[in-house]
Amino acid sequence: MKPKIAAQSGTFESSDVIVLIEPLPENSGRKIEISSSVMHQFGASFNRIVVEMLDQYELTDIHLIAKDKGALEPTIKARLETAIKRSLDLQEGTLK
Amino acid sequence: MLNSLGREIPEYIEGIGKLEPYQGALTKLRKGWMDEPTIPAPNKAYLPHQSKLCKTLEEAIIRSNPHNGMTVSFHHHLRNGDILLVQTLTILHNMGIREITLASSSLNECHDPILPYLKDGTVTRIFSSGIRSQLGQAIAMGVLDTPVVIHSHGGRVRSIHTGKIQIDLAVIPASAADCEGNATGSHGKSAFGSIGYAVIDARYAKQVIVVTDNLVDFPCIPLSISQNFIDHVVLVDSIGDASKIATGTTRITNSPMDLRIAKLAADVIEHSGFFVPGFAFQVGAGGASLAVAKFIREKMKTKGLKGSFMLGGITSYCVDMLNEGLFETIFDVQSFDAVVSNSLLNNRRHIEIPAALYANPFNCGCITNKIDVVVLGALEIDVDFNVNVITGSEGKIRGASGGHSDTASGAKLTVVVCPSFRGRIPIIKKRVHTIVTPGETVHVLVTERGICVNPAFKELEENLRRAGLNIKEIHDLEIEVDQITGIPAPLEYTDKIVGIVEYRDGTIIDVIRQLKE
Numbered sequence: 001m002k003p004k005i006a007a008q009s010g011t012f013e014s015s016d017v018i019v020l021i022e023p024l025p026e027n028s029g030r031k032i033e034i035s036s037s038v039m040h041q042f043g044a045s046f047n048r049i050v051v052e053m054l055d056q057y058e059l060t061d062i063h064l065i066a067k068d069k070g071a072l073e074p075t076i077k078a079r080l081e082t083a084i085k086r087s088l089d090l091q092e093g094t095l096k
Numbered sequence: 097m098l099n100s101l102g103r104e105i106p107e108y109i110e111g112i113g114k115l116e117p118y119q120g121a122l123t124k125l126r127k128g129w130m131d132e133p134t135i136p137a138p139n140k141a142y143l144p145h146q147s148k149l150c151k152t153l154e155e156a157i158i159r160s161n162p163h164n165g166m167t168v169s170f171h172h173h174l175r176n177g178d179i180l181l182v183q184t185l186t187i188l189h190n191m192g193i194r195e196i197t198l199a200s201s202s203l204n205e206c207h208d209p210i211l212p213y214l215k216d217g218t219v220t221r222i223f224s225s226g227i228r229s230q231l232g233q234a235i236a237m238g239v240l241d242t243p244v245v246i247h248s249h250g251g252r253v254r255s256i257h258t259g260k261i262q263i264d265l266a267v268i269p270a271s272a273a274d275c276e277g278n279a280t281g282s283h284g285k286s287a288f289g290s291i292g293y294a295v296i297d298a299r300y301a302k303q304v305i306v307v308t309d310n311l312v313d314f315p316c317i318p319l320s321i322s323q324n325f326i327d328h329v330v331l332v333d334s335i336g337d338a339s340k341i342a343t344g345t346t347r348i349t350n351s352p353m354d355l356r357i358a359k360l361a362a363d364v365i366e367h368s369g370f371f372v373p374g375f376a377f378q379v380g381a382g383g384a385s386l387a388v389a390k391f392i393r394e395k396m397k398t399k400g401l402k403g404s405f406m407l408g409g410i411t412s413y414c415v416d417m418l419n420e421g422l423f424e425t426i427f428d429v430q431s432f433d434a435v436v437s438n439s440l441l442n443n444r445r446h447i448e449i450p451a452a453l454y455a456n457p458f459n460c461g462c463i464t465n466k467i468d469v470v471v472l473g474a475l476e477i478d479v480d481f482n483v484n485v486i487t488g489s490e491g492k493i494r495g496a497s498g499g500h501s502d503t504a505s506g507a508k509l510t511v512v513v514c515p516s517f518r519g520r521i522p523i524i525k526k527r528v529h530t531i532v533t534p535g536e537t538v539h540v541l542v543t544e545r546g547i548c549v550n551p552a553f554k555e556l557e558e559n560l561r562r563a564g565l566n567i568k569e570i571h572d573l574e575i576e577v578d579q580i581t582g583i584p585a586p587l588e589y590t591d592k593i594v595g596i597v598e599y600r601d602g603t604i605i606d607v608i609r610q611l612k613e
Binding site for chain 2: 014015037038040042043044045069070071072073
């Protein structure tokens, strides 16, 4: 799918993550920037989750920035899903 | 060699000497005396009406026989507002003095500016109860060749008695002092309350400088530090940043998590069997720990129960409880705000005590021995109830031993309060990174997810179960938390030892190894 607009979700609070997404021109590929207060301890799983989510929505040309302050896995997934859906203009209900 | 907690301790460290492994919290005390001899304190002589006043700190230092390899000591009653430690080391550095041993009762963020002196050989050894911020990071990364020694507040007194720390120069900031060096922290524009940690330095240092920004007419009352131990007196514009000396640590937290933990901890105390008339109580000044005092205060009022004394780091919250008649007395080794200073100065039931009386294990009884209930925090705790308050989850040195192990060893009920995880890092571990307080002195852990009782204390567990509290086996809670957070990748260390952690009796309870970059 093609992201339509720049979107964000989440906060800078402890135990949360802020996710920013912007569309890139076709064939630019994925540009992913992750920073985390627990990079050493959980960086690998964070990267894996991001790639899986982007694959799931078939997002290829995208710039994603995630700044994490120790969010749990369900929080990370929820924030990613929200940012992705917002950028695809697919959001419904409270996501809108 | 292994100590009794299974930690590998070297027999000898260059620059430190022979190490004795920890063998149990009370093992050395059972004997009734300390084998290590006490070194004599220096005897000095002054002529009648000889002046001690120096125009500048530099002049006082020059008069104090500065030399390579000297040990310089400080107290940390000015907390993060201290400026004199950095000033003193800068003066010594500019004089070309090298290989200084820094023996501060603790180190804070405000001491980060001395980091270049660790790198250039001005400071080569450190004794302290706490190290934080950039210093903690650099030391964990191995900036010093000789490991730092982390001691407790009580253990520091012992180390000075035995000559492990031999102070050449003590610099003692005071918020009021007179021309002879009688000094106190209980009044003046930079008031910081009790000066308890500096008393032993004044007694034992070869040279003692009192520095004040408030030179009062002789005599300065109270004589928290007395003139018969003071060599030089300096009047300066400021001894520190007043806004940071009395930081607002006494506000009760409004974090729902901390309040939840505190409420549970208060329930634990109420039903422990130790919440009885005349009980003695100590809480820390931080987050959940202080909030426990709020709930205990309510419970005491509801039950009409009055306690005996409060001890320790004293906050305005403790002072309120004293003034309400909930406790008879406060013993104050360290005070946290202006209200406390006023109380210390004006209320004779609010008593200033030196570190030796507070927590030194080798005397005829420190006051921590009389505690019934103490509430303490933790950076990590393991399934054997060992507590880490010195190294963070990222492997840096970022905390303080302080009175943690002293009070835990003395209390009938040691309650450790902490969240089960912080910022995705589980706090309950199979094995803590660094042991500061041994599990045998910790009775109960209170987290938001459940209460764990040390299996050595069956009767306590029985009491708490009967009260209907949510008791969990600590191994079960550890697994439960891991399932929520995921299992963090372990940190990597080299074999180099960058810090040793002394238990209060002088034995070595753990070592800190160098963090890999």
